[in-house]
Amino acid sequence: MHHHDHDHRLATDRRALTIALVLVLTVMVGEIVAGTLAHSLALLADAGHMLTDAAALGFAVIASAMAARPAAGRWTFGYSRLEILAAQANGITLGLLALWILWAAVHRLVDPHEVRGGLVLVVALGGALVSLVVTLVLARASRESLNVRGAFLHVATDVAAFGATAVAGGLILATGWNRLDPVASLAVGALMIWSSVQLLRESTAIFLERAPEDADPDAIGRALVGEDDVVEVHDLHVWTVTSGFPALSAHVLVTPGADCHEARRRLQTMLQERFDLTHTTLQVDHAEPATSRVALGEAVARRTPVERR
Numbered sequence: 001m002h003h004h005d006h007d008h009r010l011a012t013d014r015r016a017l018t019i020a021l022v023l024v025l026t027v028m029v030g031e032i033v034a035g036t037l038a039h040s041l042a043l044l045a046d047a048g049h050m051l052t053d054a055a056a057l058g059f060a061v062i063a064s065a066m067a068a069r070p071a072a073g074r075w076t077f078g079y080s081r082l083e084i085l086a087a088q089a090n091g092i093t094l095g096l097l098a099l100w101i102l103w104a105a106v107h108r109l110v111d112p113h114e115v116r117g118g119l120v121l122v123v124a125l126g127g128a129l130v131s132l133v134v135t136l137v138l139a140r141a142s143r144e145s146l147n148v149r150g151a152f153l154h155v156a157t158d159v160a161a162f163g164a165t166a167v168a169g170g171l172i173l174a175t176g177w178n179r180l181d182p183v184a185s186l187a188v189g190a191l192m193i194w195s196s197v198q199l200l201r202e203s204t205a206i207f208l209e210r211a212p213e214d215a216d217p218d219a220i221g222r223a224l225v226g227e228d229d230v231v232e233v234h235d236l237h238v239w240t241v242t243s244g245f246p247a248l249s250a251h252v253l254v255t256p257g258a259d260c261h262e263a264r265r266r267l268q269t270m271l272q273e274r275f276d277l278t279h280t281t282l283q284v285d286h287a288e289p290a291t292s293r294v295a296l297g298e299a300v301a302r303r304t305p306v307e308r309r
Contacts, residue, residue: 023134081241099189106186120181169181217236223275224270235250245279246279252267
């Protein structure tokens with residue numbers, strides 16, 4: 001059931017990403033044409049920004065397609081984590097692009113260039129509208145997939161960038177003060193740095209096999225040891241394989257007279273209903289000691305015993 005839902009999500013992700021990619025490429029081509037005709041370096045530079053967005057979306061589409069391939073041979077989880085790799089790559093490129101924008105903005109503050117405010121305003125408003133449509137296309141999928149979220153953050157910063165550029169273009173048109181353009185770029189660059197850090201933090205947590213935010217290992221361990229016939233739980237590990245794919249493994253000891261197979265089925269049902277954990281591996285054996293404790297992995301195996309309720 002989980003794999004069916006996962007495959008359905010990946011198909012939905014690919015559709016959303018493909019639509020977004022087509023829209024972004026359309027805006028990019030329009031900016032290149034407008035920038036060339038108007039001899040506008042600012043518009044051509046922004047077209048370069050859109051090119052990195054298109055690359056991010058293309059990478060996300062490929063990663064989503066690869067992640068849908070079934071497990072085979074040594075790839076026992078398939079290619080699911082390519083989604084997370086794509087998210088991390090998008091986070092890095094977003095951060096590098098932000099640093100370039102900040103550097104260019106500071107340079108423009110020191111040495112301002114002539115800016116055609118009217119043309120900047122018109123093109124920025126058009127770009128903002130299309131980018132807003134793209135974010136709406138990606139918004140729902142980005143809540144479930146870190147891969148899509150990486151592409152979403154790229155495009156979301158475009159909305160902010162176009163908005164700030166439009167405001168700057170309007171003010172330049174009204175006041176003639178060209179330094180408003182790099183001032184707006186500084187604000188956008190700071191937003192991009194923040195988005196990059198958030199994306200890298202989340203993807204790195206998955207690579208390091210940290211427990212999901214909504215799955216507290218201590219609470220899960222206590223819930224397991226609180227079930228009938230369970231006297232001890234140790235080597236408990238909870239991690240995320242890829243977006244929307246949490247997994248759990250544990251060694252469970254039950255009372256000598258208990259049915260191990262029935263206990264395992266009951267515990268798996270409890271984990272699915274209470275913690276939405278569907279990919280679980282439980283080794284259930286009979287226990288000798290009467291004491292009860294929960295050990296979360298090897299690092300805290302000597303923690304204070306927890307009495308059963």
